[in-house]
Amino acid sequence: MSIAFEQLTVAFNHKAVIEDLSLVIPQGCFFTLLGPSGCGKTTLLRTIAGFTPAEKGRLLFGNKDVIALPAHQRDIGMVFQDYALFPDRSVFDNVAYGLIARGWSRERLRPAVLAMLDHVSLTGLHDRFPAALSGGQRQRVALARALVIKPQLLLMDEPLSNLDTKLRIQMRSSICKLQKEAGITTIFVTHDQEEALALSDLIGVMNNGKIEQIGSPQDIYQTPRTAFVANFVGGANLMPLPELSSPIGQGYAQVQSPLGPLKAFSYHQLEAHHACLMIRPEDINLSLDTGLQANHLPCRIMGKHYLGSKTHYDIILPDGTEMVVHLSGQAHEQFGIDQSLFACFEVESALLVRA
Amino acid sequence: MTMLHLSTFSRRLLQGLGVGLLAFFLLGPLANLVLWSVAERWYTPFKLPVTYGTKYWEVVFRPTGDAMTSLTTSVGIALAVVVVTLIVSVPAGYALARLRLPFRAAIMLLFLLPQAFPSVAIYINVARIFYWIGLNGTVIGVVLVHSVHALVYSVWIAAAAFSSIDQDLEWAARNIGASPLKTFVSVTLPLAAPGLVAASIFVFLESLDEFTGTFFVGVPQVTTLPLLLYNASMGGNYQVASITALILLVPSIGFMLIIERFLKGDVLSKIGR
Ligand SMILES: Nc1ncnc2c1ncn2[C@@H]1O[C@H](COP(=O)(O)OP(=O)(O)O)[C@@H](O)[C@H]1O
Ligand SMILES: [Mg+2]
Numbered sequence: 001m002s003i004a005f006e007q008l009t010v011a012f013n014h015k016a017v018i019e020d021l022s023l024v025i026p027q028g029c030f031f032t033l034l035g036p037s038g039c040g041k042t043t044l045l046r047t048i049a050g051f052t053p054a055e056k057g058r059l060l061f062g063n064k065d066v067i068a069l070p071a072h073q074r075d076i077g078m079v080f081q082d083y084a085l086f087p088d089r090s091v092f093d094n095v096a097y098g099l100i101a102r103g104w105s106r107e108r109l110r111p112a113v114l115a116m117l118d119h120v121s122l123t124g125l126h127d128r129f130p131a132a133l134s135g136g137q138r139q140r141v142a143l144a145r146a147l148v149i150k151p152q153l154l155l156m157d158e159p160l161s162n163l164d165t166k167l168r169i170q171m172r173s174s175i176c177k178l179q180k181e182a183g184i185t186t187i188f189v190t191h192d193q194e195e196a197l198a199l200s201d202l203i204g205v206m207n208n209g210k211i212e213q214i215g216s217p218q219d220i221y222q223t224p225r226t227a228f229v230a231n232f233v234g235g236a237n238l239m240p241l242p243e244l245s246s247p248i249g250q251g252y253a254q255v256q257s258p259l260g261p262l263k264a265f266s267y268h269q270l271e272a273h274h275a276c277l278m279i280r281p282e283d284i285n286l287s288l289d290t291g292l293q294a295n296h297l298p299c300r301i302m303g304k305h306y307l308g309s310k311t312h313y314d315i316i317l318p319d320g321t322e323m324v325v326h327l328s329g330q331a332h333e334q335f336g337i338d339q340s341l342f343a344c345f346e347v348e349s350a351l352l353v354r355a
Numbered sequence: 356m357t358m359l360h361l362s363t364f365s366r367r368l369l370q371g372l373g374v375g376l377l378a379f380f381l382l383g384p385l386a387n388l389v390l391w392s393v394a395e396r397w398y399t400p401f402k403l404p405v406t407y408g409t410k411y412w413e414v415v416f417r418p419t420g421d422a423m424t425s426l427t428t429s430v431g432i433a434l435a436v437v438v439v440t441l442i443v444s445v446p447a448g449y450a451l452a453r454l455r456l457p458f459r460a461a462i463m464l465l466f467l468l469p470q471a472f473p474s475v476a477i478y479i480n481v482a483r484i485f486y487w488i489g490l491n492g493t494v495i496g497v498v499l500v501h502s503v504h505a506l507v508y509s510v511w512i513a514a515a516a517f518s519s520i521d522q523d524l525e526w527a528a529r530n531i532g533a534s535p536l537k538t539f540v541s542v543t544l545p546l547a548a549p550g551l552v553a554a555s556i557f558v559f560l561e562s563l564d565e566f567t568g569t570f571f572v573g574v575p576q577v578t579t580l581p582l583l584l585y586n587a588s589m590g591g592n593y594q595v596a597s598i599t600a601l602i603l604l605v606p607s608i609g610f611m612l613i614i615e616r617f618l619k620g621d622v623l624s625k626i627g628r
Contacts, residue, residue: 051526071529072538078530084523086547149531217625 001062001152001185003048008057010040010047016055017043018209021298025202030179032188034196035206036232041189042081044206045155048187050074061152072101077146078155082162083138085130090142091117092126098149106294116148120178136167140228143175147182154179154186172198191224193233198220205229223267226354237284237323240355247271248352255352258319263294266352268271276355281326283349286313286341293344299323301339315343385604391597400579411594415602420600425583432497432579433562437555439502440509444554447514449543453522466510469503478571485572490578500568512557516550517543556610563606 003025010018017040027029032043046052048059050071059067066074077098085094092113099109103336118142130138139159146154159175160168176199179186190196196203196215204211205220205228213225224230227238241255248270255264257277264277290296302322303314312326313335317323325343335341391397392411394404414421447466451459469477481500482491490496519541528538544551566581574582580599588596 046526049526049530051529070535071526072532072534076530078527080523080527082521082523084521084527086524086527086542097528097533101528101532101537145527145531 002060003153003185003187004058004059004060006058008044008047008059009055010043010052011055016209016293017288018047018054018286021057021209021211023204023211023214025185027185028183030176030186030188030199030201032190032196032200032203033206034190034193034203034233037191038208040209041191041206042157043209045078045157045187045189048153049076049078068149074153075149075151076153077144077149077151079139079157079159081157081159083130083142085138085141085145087130089129090126091122091128091133094130094141095126095145097149098145102149111299113148116144120144120147121174135163136171139163139171140174143178146304147178147184150182151184152259154184156186157186158189158191160190161192162339168195175199197233203233205232207232223270224278224351224353227276227278228350230353234280235324236278236280238353238355239279241275241277241352243273244270244275248275252347253352258321259317260298262350263347264350264352265348268353268354270354274355276353278351278353279323279345279349281312281324282328283345284323284325285344286315286327286332286335287344288341290342291344294347295350296342296344299341299343301335301337301341304335304337317343386599388597391593392601394594411598413623415595415598421574421578421583422580422595422602425578425580425599426602428494429563429579429581432494432501432577433559435494435498436501436505436562438557439498440505440558441555443502444509445551447510448515449517449539451510451514452517452557463511463514466507470507472568475571478568481568482571491572492574493579494573497569497573497577497579500572501562501565504565504568505561506523506558508561509554512550512554513547516547516554519550520546552613556613560607562611563603 005021005023005192008021009016021044033044035041043052047054050066050069054067057067058065086097089097094111095113095116096109099112104112114126117123120143122137122140122144123135125133130141133141139162142159158177160171163171172195175188188196188199197220200217202214203217203220204214206212207228213220213229215223220229221234224233224236227236230236230240231319239257241257244255248266250266250269253264253266255262255275255277262277285291285293286299286301287296297317299315299317301313302316303312305312310326311332313327315323315325323343390404393407393409395406395408395410397404397406406575414420417423451462465603471573477499485491485496490499514521524542524546525538528542529535563579565579566585569577569579570585574578578586580603584596584603586594587599
């Protein structure tokens with residue numbers, strides 16, 4: 001089932017938390033809402049699930065507007081951030097709850113529940129109570145409870161944020177596998193960019209109740225549209241530019257920076273005011289001379305952090321702009337604090353984004 | 356080492372003193388009650404009863420006796436009060452816990468209001484009003500008076516019990532297909548049950564113990580145990596009064612033990628939040 005929002009607005013006490021959101025998620029897509037804490041991700045999920053009413057706008061499941069439908073008739077499975085397992089029910093009864101609510105008999109639901117528990121690798125744990133499970137197991141019970149009703153849509157609110165790193169990476173791949181097998185349209189919420197990049201077919205980067213950019217993980221990382229997206233996904237050095245004389249079209253552009261002209265590239269149309277230059281830390285090279293790359297700026301090393309496979313440098317430009325540079329290999333080992341050098345980067349690495 | 360020993364010793368001494376004082380204040384009166392209940396004759400200047408016997412126990416427990424009637428009346432009224440307060444405090448407590456009601460604090464205060472005024476003044480007026488509408492001297496009148504008094508506790512405890520339940524649990528149930536009513540009955544209510552049971556026990560005990568309201572509204576037709584106790588001690592019959600007092604103690608102690616096992620700390624900590 002495909003999902004669409006049309007000018008959805010959600011407000012608390014007349015303050016909009018989600019504003020005029022329009023978005024289409026195709027059938028079977030693993031869609032991730034990525035954004036910092038407090039940007040409105042949970043609110044949006046709750047509105048989709050029917051717990052928080054929308055101020056205005058439409059919410060289409062397929063081509064049916066469900067905005068007026070009560071939560072229990074929307075046919076959605078949701079995995080809550082803290083799992084929300086019923087503490088007074090066994091694993092079996094937790095998973096069976098949705099089927100009982102749908103009027104299934106005990107005999108009919110038993111094999112379905114046990115099969116679902118097998119499916120999420122919880123075989124044999126059906127008699128346990130939630131308090132006697134590990135974090136990862138609770139997570140899988142929550143997933144089984146949401147999936148066993150074969151919902152049209154799966155919602156997950158930061159489901160991995162309470163797990164330790166190793167388990168998180170394991171669960172990541174099993175969620176991915178379960179979702180693909182079920183072919184179920186999924187909206188996954190996270191503030192972890194790595195998680196979003198690893199799992200998603202499509203990512204929507206959210207900031208202050210608005211979606212700043214929608215695209216594949218590659219689109220989002222390689223061709224960010226705004227400074228926020230660039231910085232939030234992958235991290236970026238940003239250099240504000242003085243107002244441009246004319247709007248920028250797609251392609252190569254010569255821009256006037258506070259430190260002189262720079263050759264840059266733009267994937268998107270940009271208005272004249274609000275442009276910003278963004279360079280990934282790994283796309284900058286430090287060298288003793290101006291080098292062969294298209295752009296070079298004089299800089300001074302302020303800090304050096306050796307991290308094994310790479311070294312992070314904090315540098316400062318003559319106008320006071322600070323930047324971070326990630327270098328790998330050994331060629332730069334002799335660089336030290338306070339040394340003056342050149343920061344060099346290619347045209348394609350100097351992207352113009354909306355400030 | 357000596358210092359340590361000394362301090363352990365003095366701590367022991369303090370502990371012993373504390374326990375002794377507690378025993379004196381709690382068990383002293385109790386022992387007195389027990390003595391009186393088995394004293395067939397006891398008068399000054401004797402420090403202990405002159406004749407022991409169970410004559411008065413037989414009097415009290417005689418099926419046709421006043422005491423048994425009062426006991427039945429008291430328990431009946433207490434149970435009715437529990438039902439009435441549950442009917443009010445479950446929805447009220449849930450609303451206070453879940454809905455973002457305007458004037459939430461004011462509503463909580465409203466339930467406290469009956470406690471704020473001198474109860475005798477209130478009861479005299481209530482008795483007058485009840486007299487006009489024919490509720491004076493009826494069991495229903497007494498149940499009403501007890502219920503208003505008990506709502507203070509029960510609404511408060513019910514609100515605490517409901518707000519200690521994570522709303523995500525209700526949403527999880529709604530999400531996978533349970534209607535609001537089914538969610539409330541199958542998820543919310545069972546989780547709130549310990550708190551509601553505790554509230555009901557408090558209400559039951561309060562009603563069983565209540566004196567002033569019953570005195571103004573119920574007398575002379577409705578005689579509960581505390582009234583019987585009052586009448587007996589006014590009439591100089593300390594034996595019957597002591598036995599009645601002992602009977603009144605039984606449910607209190609029993610329920611206190613239950614509450615202690617039943618009530619989770621997180622419910623208690625949310626009372627009045
Ligand atoms: N029930 C509520 N009442 C008022 N404001 C709320 C409520 N729920 C969320 N908010 C506000 O809405 C904003 C978005 O919150 P949320 O959706 O939880 O963000 P996220 O899940 O992205 O961290 C926050 O500023 C939060 O304070
Ligand atoms: Mg959230």
